Amino acid sequence: MHRIKNEGGNSFGFYSMESSVAWTRDRLKLEKELRIALNSGHLQVLYQPIVDVYQQNIVRMEALVRWPHPTRGYLSPSEFIPLAESIGLMEQLGKEVLKIACLAAHKLIQIGKPIHVSVNVHPHQLLHGNFLPALSRVLTETGLPATSLILEITESAVVSDMARASVILQQINTLGALIALDDFGTGYSSLTLLRELPIDILKIDKSFIRALDQNINDLTITQAIIGLGVNLGLMIVAEGVESDRQARILLENHCHLQQGYFFSRPVPYESILQLVNEADLSNLASIKQLCAIVNLK
Ligand code: G
């Protein structure tokens, strides 16, 4: 049952004594390996650029954790975050990623490239731990101004305990960090949430962007989210932009903050450094194409 639930639920599997023993053994091994990886600094943080198509510039980067596993290859968060959560490692893992990301952003500031860093915060981390003191400590230790940090939270985190989430988000807001609502449109999309909480940014979920140029419903929903956000004075970021057609449609709808494989995959810090150091980013073919689009308008 736990295996099926961990794989996303809403399914069934067959139980046998042998498979159960094998699964438990496998899982215990993975747990042990995750603990070791975390404690010995083996988890990697990659950064995916968020570009401002108008400015033709990288203005932010989203920190995304990866686990280079010795035998299973690169594991993405969806493959080990549920495990980290179930064995109580989520807070430690979250803090570690936050610290690495803040250090990276601080280094960029020091070389005159003030790029905001956007860090995903897991619901557990936000609601169950001592999030605010931990956040303050990381900012002090890394020297990153709070105003250079964006925390990405999901609607489900907020909805699961609205009262507590509200208090914590207000405190984060007072500190000066920005708050982004991640995967917007896939969860509850409660409008009360937008009215009552100090949200600064909406990130349109990539599921709407994927078929933006083929599906009129996806386009309509995307336009509605942009309209809603703009009218509420929020910044809008489109995620999962994979083609120039998608980028162009978003731009036509005044959504100029964009992120996705069209611009860049998540890359190591050294590659970000290289990208931001390019005078005009013209090595990013996609940016070049977009410059042409913007100039045409
Ligand atoms: O939930 P969140 O929005 O933080 O998820 C980010 C994830 O989306 C990362 O795992 C990242 O690798 C992935 N991602 C980023 N850009 C794209 C894209 O253009 N297409 C697809 N399919 N996935 C993307």
Ligand code: MN
């Ligand atoms: Mn995110």
